[in-house]
Amino acid sequence: MTDLELRPIDLTEFPAFHRTLAEVFGETVRDSERERMAGVFEPERSLAVFDAGEIVATAGACTRDLTVPGGPRPVAGVTAVAVQPTHRRRGLLTELMRRQLTDLRERELEPVAALWASEGGIYRRFGYGLAARQLTWQARGARIRLRPDAPVGPGRVTLVPPERARPHEMAVYDALSPATVGFLTRPGRWWDRRFADPEDQRGGATPRRHALHTEPDGTVTGYATYRTKQSWATSWSEGAQGTVQVEDVHATTPAAYAALWTFLAGIDLHPRMTRALGPLEDPLTQLLADPRALAAEVFDSLWVRLVDVGRALAARTYRVPVDVVLDVRDEFCPWNAGTWRLSGDASGATCERTSDPAGLTVSATDLGAVYLGGPTLTQVAAAGRVGGPAATVSAVGLAFSGEDAPWCPEIF
Incomplete structure (x- = not known):
């Protein structure tokens, strides 16, 4: 760290901070993503390493509550950790982690830190333990069929525009969050980030779709968000080969959960389905008529550090x-x-x-x-x-x- 400066940034330095982060992660520097990140960025909780005035390494933390056994508790959500390839193997990441954890302790801030890792082998040496995992899967939609005894209710699924979906999705999520270990509270700015849908980040898929499950009395008991991406086979006999890219499926009743999956699996012209960031013990696996329908992989998700x-x-x-x-x-x-x-x-x-x-x-x-x-x-x-x-x-x-x-x- 000789001749290098380690300190928080101010807002005028945020574009350079974001540019370094994007470059390290191999991404194009986009105004849309910078604006999306700026909405939740906390400059006073940032750290950057400067070399001759240029940012060469970054780290940050966001103020959230994480549901642990017993309910939501404050957590430092560690994010935006990056080191330029020109400065690898010089101890910058270690110094960033040490400074961040020391600051949390000395300022008596959150007693727990948590993060998602870009690589699975990085963070144990800094005291982070693998606390949660995710289920990622793909399937042929035709195989996503529920058991005959799956719960059925009187509610119905409807597609609505984002502005109508938002208050209902917030209500469902807030109902589930306090009792679901691993969920994070979402203040308004984090919902803004969630609903941001810039075209240059869709990967060729459609805008995000919002499906609500509504009871006869008007109560929304579940929602799903997803995109579709169409492709056509070269043979007419095979036809459309589109994919439903499932993002969120949350429900407060078993019948609503089953109905949302039935809807997603039945979208015409899209015989493929994918899901990332799903629960390790997804009730869907108990609802399926064919337990082999999902070609699933398990990955790490949340890493936790007791500060x-x-x-x-x-x-x-x-x-x-x-x-x-x-x-x-x-x-x-x-x-x-x-x-x-x-x-x-x-x-x-x-x-x-x-x-x-x-x-x-x-x-x-x-x-x-x-x-x-x-x-x-x-x-x-x-x-x-x-x-x-x-x-x-x-x-x-x-x-x-x-x-x-x-x-x-x-x-x-």
């Missing part, structure tokens, strides 16, 4: 009562290292420093991995990353576990 172990572990609730002393290992954020007594249950928790002997030894990275209740502590221990008696691992792991796999449907 302040004591505050972070005290911020969530626990499935069953737990009282354990943890010997936490944390080389990157050494203020977390040492022994902590965690006591909690479904109503709340405390986590304080203690001199009592430890029952388990675990890294901050792996505490981040189990923080949302996704991977279990038993699974982490099976990989050789937890020290302690098997019975203690099992009991503490049950306390950390969740009823459903965490799901974050939004890249930030």
Whole structure:
């Protein structure tokens, strides 16, 4: 970092910040994307490395709430992390991460940070654990047929323009968010970003479509957003080969969820369907008549970092009562290292420093991995990353576990 300057940017420097980010990610610098990002950008939470006045590395954080076991809690949404190829292997990323986490701790901001990684092998060395995964799949629409006993209701699906869809989509999402571990709250500016639909970012597909599921009394109980992309086979016998690109499917009732998928699978002239960022334990897999209909892949999604172990572990609730002393290992954020007594249950928790002997030894990275209740502590221990008696691992792991796999449907 000799002769380099690391500091937040001001708004006049945002175009250069965005240009560096776009170049590192191999994207064309577009005014539409810069404007979309500017709507949620927080310059006071940004970091940039300057070399002779030019931005060569970036990082940022957004102020959000993340639903954890127990409800929504403040989280630093780490984003816009990039290093120019001219400055690789010089420790810039490490310095950005260290400065960001140190600032969070010293300013007593969010005790937890979370991010989506551009590459899966980057962030564990900075103490981030893989806390949630996503299901991405493709299918022939004709195979997306629901079981005969799938729930059916009196509601109907209608297509509406974005401006009419927005308040209803917000209401459905807000109803689901507080109880769905992994969901992020969406302030108005984040909904603005969600509804932005510049043509140069559609990849040749249509504008975003909005489908609402409405009950006879007018209550909207679900919505789907999607695009279509048409292609035609060279043979007349094969005809249209269009694809339905599913983005969001959210519903507050099982019947609405089933109806939305039935609608999406039945769009004429589009026999293919894709879905990214889906839940790992998607109810759709239980609704399908043919469980092999989805050609699915599982990828990482949300990575979680406990910035302040004591505050972070005290911020969530626990499935069953737990009282354990943890010997936490944390080389990157050494203020977390040492022994902590965690006591909690479904109503709340405390986590304080203690001199009592430890029952388990675990890294901050792996505490981040189990923080949302996704991977279990038993699974982490099976990989050789937890020290302690098997019975203690099992009991503490049950306390950390969740009823459903965490799901974050939004890249930030």
